[in-house]
Amino acid sequence: MRELNLTLARGQVLGLLGVNGAGKSTTLAMMAGAQRPDRGRVRLQGTDLAEEYQCARGGVGWLPERAPLWPELTVVEHLDATARLRGLRGAAVRKRRDSLLERLQLTREARRLVAVLSQGQRQRVGLACALLHEPPLLVLDEPGNGLDPLQAAQLRELIRERADAGSGVVLSTHLLPEVTAVCDRVAILHEGVLRHDAPLHSGQERLLLTLAQPVDAARLAALAPVVKVETQDACRHRITLRDGTDAPTLARAVVEAGMPLAGLQPVAGELEHAFMHIATRTPAEEADAA
Template sequence: MSLLLNVERISRRRVGRLAVDDVSFSLNRGEVLGLLGVNGAGKSTTLAMLAGALRPDSGRIEVDGEDVVARPSLARKKLGWLPEGAPLWPELSVDEHLLAFSRLRGATARDARQATDAIVARLQLGDLRRRLAGVLSQGQRQRLGLACALVHQPVLVILDEPANALDPIQVGELRGLIRERAAAGAAVILSTHVLGEVMAVCDRVAILHEGRLRHDAPLHDADGRGDVEGVFFGIATGGHA
């Protein structure tokens, strides 16, 4: 496996406090990392920095050799990000969203159309192509947000609570999609409150607590016994593994 994401000592202060404090980790191609933490642990802030939406106050982030801060346009072409809540333009249709996201990543008009057709078929959005995002249900919006993150086939996929509002069948499809991207050589970061989601698809688990990375290990060896739940709750309630 080859290194795809390298995060070196990133920190970010928000509302007068350190939301993320000196966090470092790396991710190889084909790996799926589960990012766990209670509300306010710093997960979403960390993901926003990885995606280039927030600038770290200190530290360095490289995606496939590109510095996210120094060369943001090149780095962003390599990654796909689904923020929590799937922010969309209510006045644009499903098709218009996907074409726009593809063109923003540098695709030609022809390639953008082909990429849109492919992701619509993969996520079964065909019946919604002409529907405006503003009238979609929450689950439909979530699927569109996921499609926007994946339409350009990024090598790094960053997903913040991607199973929100999805029904059980769609959750199963999401897991299959994550495995597909990893098998194709992409790396995936899955941030979730649901331990079962991490257990189902991830290779590694990282746990943030009060802005600091308190644990990072293979999933099957979370604490030497494979007790992911015990490690998580030990850190969340006692501040230590």
């Protein structure tokens, strides 16, 4: 990493983008206090994480790309152990634990060993661990791995809830539509250098809805969040949402109406063009931009 300078305000969701090897995971590990930078500082609410590790333990919720889980523990045991490592005990913690299990649809798996869970279930256990202490900074590396479309929509909703509650959230993902759907600001890394850092400008949201079976466009147009339906083919429709609604709202409406939701993605726009322009630079162009 070279001359990387990022700031994050409370209540803001920052999308961190870049091709493989751009430096995203290294940056996130430094933000979470798990890796010490060779130069420079990482500060959380004014505290240097390298000097005050306890600040990182209590102030950061970190979900790496591969969630570090103990396979020999049950889900409940795992969350209880995580709470103890963070110095948390008592009825309030257990209440928070049970609330997260319900919120992340893990109640049925609470007594199952982590070793036998699916990838998506393990990912949600890791997310529960990151959220358990309600940290002011949430650092997420590819949190949607293994999640189905409805769970991915619920994850976006949860991220916005944490931001609305005052947490700063850093989200790294390869999926540009995920960033468009949930982030306030986007930073793009390339070859270890910050090449783009700007707010996401969004107007009326447009989404590409994919269904497992053909559904008449009139049924989609009748849904409360929908302003306009443009049919691409029998199972794909471009949806324009009403102001004040979002992708999770549409996902719920589609499922509640009995339609077989298979995918939901924001329509690519200026963010995709910016990313492709940066990611496809030649070495000569990189040298000129440095």
